[in-house]
Amino acid sequence: MTLSLSDIKRVAKLARIEISEADAQQNLIQLSGIFNLIEQMQAVETQKIKPMSYSQDMVQRLREDIVTETDQHIQFQSIAPQIEDSYYLVPRVIE
Amino acid sequence: MLNASLRQLSSLLSEKKISSTELTGEFLTRIKALNPDLNAFITVNEEKSLEQARVADEMIASGQSTPLTGIPIAQKDIFCANGWLTTCGSKILSNFISPYDAAVVKQFDQAGMVNLGKTNMDEFAMGSSNETSYYGPVKNPWDRLAVPGGSSGGSACAVAARLAPAATGTDTGGSIRQPAALCGISGIKPTYGLVSRYGMIAFASSLDQAGPMAKSAEDLALLLNVMVGFDERDSTSLQRKKEDYTQSLERSVSGLRIGLPKEFFAEGMSSDVSSAVEAALTEYRKLGATFVEVSLPNSKLAVPVYYVLAPAEASSNLSRFDGVRYGYRATQYTNLEDLYAKTRAEGFGEEVKRRILIGTYVLSHGYYDAYYLQAQKLRRLIAEDFTKAFEQCDLIMGPTSPTVAFNIGEKCDDPIQMYLSDIYTSAASLAGLPGMSIPVGFGNNRRPAGLHIIGNYFREAQMLNVAHCYQQVTNWHELTPLEINR
Numbered sequence: 076m077t078l079s080l081s082d083i084k085r086v087a088k089l090a091r092i093e094i095s096e097a098d099a100q101q102n103l104i105q106l107s108g109i110f111n112l113i114e115q116m117q118a119v120e121t122q123k124i125k126p127m128s129y130s131q132d133m134v135q136r137l138r139e140d141i142v143t144e145t146d147q148h149i150q151f152q153s154i155a156p157q158i159e160d161s162y163y164l165v166p167r168v169i170e
Numbered sequence: 171m172l173n174a175s176l177r178q179l180s181s182l183l184s185e186k187k188i189s190s191t192e193l194t195g196e197f198l199t200r201i202k203a204l205n206p207d208l209n210a211f212i213t214v215n216e217e218k219s220l221e222q223a224r225v226a227d228e229m230i231a232s233g234q235s236t237p238l239t240g241i242p243i244a245q246k247d248i249f250c251a252n253g254w255l256t257t258c259g260s261k262i263l264s265n266f267i268s269p270y271d272a273a274v275v276k277q278f279d280q281a282g283m284v285n286l287g288k289t290n291m292d293e294f295a296m297g298s299s300n301e302t303s304y305y306g307p308v309k310n311p312w313d314r315l316a317v318p319g320g321s322s323g324g325s326a327c328a329v330a331a332r333l334a335p336a337a338t339g340t341d342t343g344g345s346i347r348q349p350a351a352l353c354g355i356s357g358i359k360p361t362y363g364l365v366s367r368y369g370m371i372a373f374a375s376s377l378d379q380a381g382p383m384a385k386s387a388e389d390l391a392l393l394l395n396v397m398v399g400f401d402e403r404d405s406t407s408l409q410r411k412k413e414d415y416t417q418s419l420e421r422s423v424s425g426l427r428i429g430l431p432k433e434f435f436a437e438g439m440s441s442d443v444s445s446a447v448e449a450a451l452t453e454y455r456k457l458g459a460t461f462v463e464v465s466l467p468n469s470k471l472a473v474p475v476y477y478v479l480a481p482a483e484a485s486s487n488l489s490r491f492d493g494v495r496y497g498y499r500a501t502q503y504t505n506l507e508d509l510y511a512k513t514r515a516e517g518f519g520e521e522v523k524r525r526i527l528i529g530t531y532v533l534s535h536g537y538y539d540a541y542y543l544q545a546q547k548l549r550r551l552i553a554e555d556f557t558k559a560f561e562q563c564d565l566i567m568g569p570t571s572p573t574v575a576f577n578i579g580e581k582c583d584d585p586i587q588m589y590l591s592d593i594y595t596s597a598a599s600l601a602g603l604p605g606m607s608i609p610v611g612f613g614n615n616r617r618p619a620g621l622h623i624i625g626n627y628f629r630e631a632q633m634l635n636v637a638h639c640y641q642q643v644t645n646w647h648e649l650t651p652l653e654i655n656r
Contacts, residue, residue: 083527086527086530086531086534087527089534090485090530091492092511093508093511093514102523106524109477109524112474114474115471116474116475116541116545119468121544121547121551124551125547126546126549127550128546129376129602130363130376130601130602131362133363133406136402136406136407138402153269154265154266154267154496155496156493156496156497156498156499166503166504166508168505
């Protein structure tokens, strides 16, 4: 597999990380090396193997859909970058 | 006092030969003197620590103490602690004062332990040298030119330099065991699911697990007694009967079958680490243990598999850092999309961004089957290797890391060399098995070497017993860096 500069830029866009031309170049070199290591995985035949998400094939527990948390928005919003009337402020999305 | 075990400190406190306030003050004084150079702590708050110490002294005076009441503990900065700056080693959380306590922090608070401060770490626990921290590298107290390992490097350094009697760590691919080895201390990553991760900032959720770091196996047992327990707020937390990990510490290891994976003793391990590990195995032979060669044929793929799964999960977990609800926000942006992209570009360091890019790529359309799914299938093969091995042995031993601590800056520009530092630890992480490291001597430049002990699921008590027996006949765990004693 060969990574290209446009792959790096596409993935950075998907990940919502601004990336400069120089950083994209640098990442291309390092990620290419890392993917060479990762490619070792392809040597193993795994067609009949079931994927394992968690050790011991643990299944995540579900809980009853009941309220467990109390309203703490004042405390939680006190550390927000920008709020107004208990809303989180972001740049305008809809004109 | 600085070299005292937790049991000794506990006796001194309960017999009122020392108060928690005095003990805490002594460690705070050491931190003040040594931390500017070692950089083991990101945040120290004397007032908060001493307030907790006063509460502990009251608990002791009124007869409400637990075995650990009044003893200070350093918390890795990945654990949210109410009212404490909690950075996870990142710029993006450089202003995050946690509004709540992690389960682990709460458990130690309730046991009456004193939070001594928040320890330095690789950013979001992504690193094996502590050099990816936004708050600067940590120095190895045995040789200040060397890294302490990572990601729990600050915690390992704090214990080794006797800035704290104990510390917490987290381990995703080796982040407790590798720094414990490189700093000459003891550390254990319990079975996946034993310790609650509520309030522990997530890196790779199918692997992350918290554990204690301390001088000896006995200390670890006391700390595990507090940390292990069911928590309904963590959906992976296991419901099991409470165990006392100190109970079987003294059991004889005669007849113990130790599995030695031939892959761990093949090429890759440096000769100085090999000598230290061989000498430790000789001690076990003297104690009556027997050895059996086992094979973990797929473990050579553990690092590639880990570097698919962990970044994939991280790319999802770290999407929450968007500059909207908490943490750092870029100052200049044109629209919402730009706010996200600039906040994350400025807030995350290079290694974190690299891993988010890898993770996003392996999960993206057209690549998911070839990478993510293939890695999950190999994960099963790696886990099954251990299941087979444990049919022949009680536990597995080998080196924790292939080399002793390397120099600060030595592997910074070569991520792959850095990743291979976890070559022996990541397989056990993928299988979800408990793993620990104990000090077994020194290698080149008098830098510590660690013995890796991997147990079967839920065999922490046995691992601690086996480590404790070794520590009864050796004193590596009691040694301290010369400069530190001055």
